[in-house]
Amino acid sequence: AQSVTQLDSHVSVSEGTPVLLRCNYSSSYSPSLFWYVQHPNKGLQLLLKYTSAATLVKGINGFEAEFKKSETSFHLTKPSAHMSDAAEYFCVVSGGSGGSNYKLTFGKGTLLTVNP
């Protein structure tokens, strides 16, 4: 079985300050991990993905995430927040045995607020 926990339901930062959105996962197998972003009234858009290559993954819009197997974490960071980053972010884990390989498990989301 696999699971994912987003440690903060809401994060608030000031524009220009760093962003840290935390995600822990559990998986019986080597997982693939993803971060998605959802702007209001929109579908989810892929930010970045980890699939067992480099542990530091760079995504779109200046976001990156580091896979830490020892800590079972995949935290999302950005050096400097922009107003347009305000959205909900979802951490997703994929990976399992047999027919469940393509079933993804979503975290409950972290709402990022960016203050001017």
Add this chain to the structure above:
Amino acid sequence: DAGITQSPRHKVTETGTPVTLRCHQTENHRYMYWYRQDPGHGLRLIHYSYGVKDTDKGEVSDGYSVSRSKTEDFLLTLESATSSQTSVYFCAIQSSYNSPLHFGNGTRLTVT
């Protein structure tokens, strides 16, 4: 955006009526998914398909059925809508195992 279209975008229906939501893709992807999104629950998988006429249940499949008669279309049917099925429904497509999902823009369903 990947070629994925959900219809309708908004629907209001009455309790007890059947409702069908459509997901149409132009990417020829093998895998298709229906999720529902509710506050505090994130996205929950309703049903998924791994090929034409090959479907299986997700974690919240009760009260829903699906059909996939051709690669490009995946239909979600609420057999007898209930107020608990008021939600935003997202379709997603996936080309292969462990590749990212690409999402449609969602259907907002209200059951009164």
